[in-house]
Amino acid sequence: MDRAPGLSVRLKLTLSYVGFLMLAGALLLAAVWVFLLRGRSNALFVPDLSDFRRAFDPRSFGAAVFVPAAIMILVFGLVGGWILAGRMLAPLTRITEATRTAASGSLSQRIRLPGRSDEFRELADSFDTMLARLEDHVAEQQRFAANASHELRTPLAITQALLDVARNDPDGHTGELVERLHTVNTRAIDLTEALLLLGRADQRSFTRAHVDLSLLAEEAAETLLPLAEKRGITIETSGDITPAIGSPALLLQLTTNLVHNAIVHNLPGNGTVWVTTGAHPGAVVLTVENTGEELSPELVSTLVEPFRRGTERLHADHAGAGLGLAIVHSITRAHDGTLALAPRPSGGLRCTVQLPVAACHRLPPA
Known part of the structure; x- marks a missing residue:
């Protein structure tokens, strides 16, 4: 955005300090002149206009005192205000330098502003957090x-x-x-x-609507039933009404990917897939489990990365593009939810998707 040139914040603070000091000094000198420097009785009096004229007469004692004092206050205010403003704005200078470095393409720069918490340090910490997330996002996109x-x-x-x-x-x-x-x-x-x-x-370019995850789970299981029967896999679905808010198409894709993944990466025969839905206070849960080979926690932690199929789990048919769980993870994040993967003790994988519950959803009458 193009802006017209203006005064720096440091200069504005300096002038503000000087103006305040000048005003305070003038009031102080006026008070001293009114109460101490007039050779009158101790009683309080209100000076008239002629008193102020005499006070600022170059030949009067008041002017001889006021003018040098005003000059000293002005000089002291300018120098002191400039130094104080510089010390106060030093953190902002570091933030500006870090911003310029980040704008040039170096996202590894961090401010790491020391000291106790204040407005500048909160800004610096927020900026560091933003840079860290942006750096991770860029690295993820490059990979x-x-x-x-x-x-x-x-x-x-x-x-x-x-x-x-x-x-x-x-x-x-x-x-x-x-x-x-x-x-x-x-x-x-x-x-x-x-x-x-x-x-x-x-x-996140999609329209949100009320969705029942239990219905999506049944639809996904019915769609993939021929593939399961061909492989000798049994699909079991259970759960109550599970109200959520999101894209019906994307959430159906999420459910289908999980069930398909559970079918493909299962035992050669007599395997089982369990699809369960449930509603809890503040969240709804979709869980897909399957029998299969034993998986290490290290391998499971990498399965949501794009194109990571795992050599132990790669089959000749239905190997896929390695994006199934990556898409599930992305859809879950887009719906402000969480995805948890865990190996089953007896072999296979447990996938748990937790989404925010639809607050205004009303259960249909029995």
């Missing part, structure tokens, strides 16, 4: 962009290799080639759609 570029490059490279083979062998069978190209192209499309969904959730 995401690098991983996304790598993941998108893979299907493109496979497609190019298949087309090169077909071009060098024009008499070869095209049926298998077309099928493989279709598979690779489908994976690229799924990855692109997942990236778009992840970006939409991060930007």
